Amino acid sequence: MIELNRRHMLKALVALGGASILNVPAVYAQAENLVITTYGGSWEKFWRDTLVPGFTKETGIEPTLDIGLGRTYMTNLRAAGTENPPYSCLMTNEIYATVLRSEGYFEELDLAKLPNYADLYPVATEASKGWAAVGLISPIGLGYRSDMVSTPPTSWKDLWENPEFKGRIGLYNIKNSAGKMFLMLTSMMYGKGMDDLDTGFEMLKELGPVYQTDFNMSTAMATGEIAIAPFDFGEIARLRNQGLPVDCTIPAEGLMMWDQTFNICKNTPARDAAYQYLDFVLSPVGQDLLMREFFVSPVNKTVTVPEDLARDVPVSGAAMDQFIAWDWDLMNDNAEEISRRWNEIFGA
Template sequence: MRNSRTLRLIAGLMCAGTAVAACGTSSTSSSSGGGQGFTPPKLEAMSQLGQPEGALNILAWPGYAENGSNDPAVDWVTPFEQATGCKVNVKTFGTSDEAVSLMKTGQYDVISASGDASLRLIAAGDVEPVNTSLVPNYADVYDFLKNKPWNSVHNTAYGVPHGWGANVLTYRTDQVSPAPTSWSVMFDPNSPFKGKVIAYDSPIYIADAALYLMKTKPELGIKNPYALDDKQFQASVDLLKQQRPLVSEYWSDYLKESQALKNGDAVVGTAWQVTVNLTQSEGAPLESTLPTEGATGWSDTWMVSAKSPHKTCAYKWMDHIISPEANAKVAEYFGEAPANPKACSLTADAKHCETYHAGDSAYASQIWYWTTPITQCIDGRTDVQCKDYGEWTRAWTEIKG
């Protein structure tokens, strides 16, 4: 039986995606091993596939499950439906908090989860372990994406790596000169772009401030932007409150960010590469960079709902989305590095994998992938408690005002 210490932590993780104001803060400062500080509900992975059930409800980041409706030339859902007989329904989300809430409805079979959602889904029992032997293309996935703290617990895989990338610094070249190389352009209170900064609308954005402080104020002792004690957390929150007057808007819909950058309401901000690509394609003078401090980012995982009635279709989808053909298409469309190296020879842009550093573990090491903050400090400290995601959510409400 799980002890009360572990149950409190699981409750904290679950609360982070629901009504946070009603949730207490976990008081644990140690864990049961595995690095994440909790023991997941006991759920079994599939032992063998059955006949495809004929339907699949997908919950995904925008751009991850395209069926040609946004662009007739962008479609890797239809070939999947034709090959498997699984009729696909896609629901997109804008933030990990939204995704966690939607998964709790039990209406979706698979989800593309970032690291700030995956542990919450695992702890709540919303997703189940994945038998990777039933996903043939998994064998080809880059090793440095497997068995990571955001997609595995106690050496048990809970999903299939899909792609990864950085939350880049983007800027309009006609209004921001010289080209920025540091996040200071967004955080310095004397930034010349006051009222023209655009930032991501999520509590996990606190990690961006923590990363900046980790490099610019080493005396704070921040070693991991997702492991913040009271002093470190308060410094990060204070920085974001200081930044607030600089920000024109916070975005969760990348299309709205693209519009703001295109019409000049914002000239510098944090963005996904897909936003940069889209805005450039529509004629705006936009570029992006990975600043000297590094960046937060994502390594996304396809996970199977524990309540799914379409699990064979779910496994077929996971294998499809990391197949060389589909993985090449989604990586190029979204603007990320593919998980499968065989995808690199199939991208329309022959230099896509070079541009996005696919397979470059040294580059990947500069990215601090979204990870669910918990009270057990994931930087290895055991003498203090860190702020959990519930605290991050409450602080984010205060920051935005």
């Protein structure tokens, strides 16, 4: 009877424009439809044109696609509560997933439903310890203009030690997880560990003026406003394929990365379908599609980067051990103070 009443309520909400009233796609999830997430722009186009049709062809399941950002997904989950998740399988950065996981929004993965999980590189599983899987990895190394740099970088410390970089450095700001990673990296290189933030901030001051951006570093690199910056290898590949003289290196200390963590929402009515979707993303087919579209490093060990993509996807195989593990609890627990201190150095 409770279930029947709930279904009547959902039908009424839909008739009244319930999704807009709730401001979250909870109605779809409650109606036992698979709701998956991605971002806008090229991400949405790829999901709609390629990934979702491939998944539907293999499984017969037609999911609902919700477009947003990590902050939006966090707000919507909290508004809906753990009992009525608006999503079935949530893709977001680990910095958000860490918080939501601690608040009880995700279930521990049932690995029996994820055959491809066993073939993942450790970097795709270690951070969440069985509660999620990283489905996309965008390696971040040091990208640079080869026509503006006489000595290519080999270390993150070159940003401090090579005088030709002075005043021509780009950084992602502290709103971006890459800014937080760079702070932890600096603290680790020059201090007692990545939690030695005092030392990290002192060293950041020594960089001098830098160009900051929330997400788009490519424009400044293309115009020559900067000569070097932490850069997504896939974005360097796109710029290079457009004819720009750019390159990217794996620094000696290791790589940063933008991760896309996939989580199964607790209490989703579409639980089985959510696992089928996640397993498809982690499969050789799913990973090959993602690699070719975004130049991401495949997380499935059985996927081989073909020769024609080797330069654009240089991080695979043994190189997958070079990613640094980050302390997102440290960043989330001290977010306000970290933002304040960063902005005191570089400006908001």
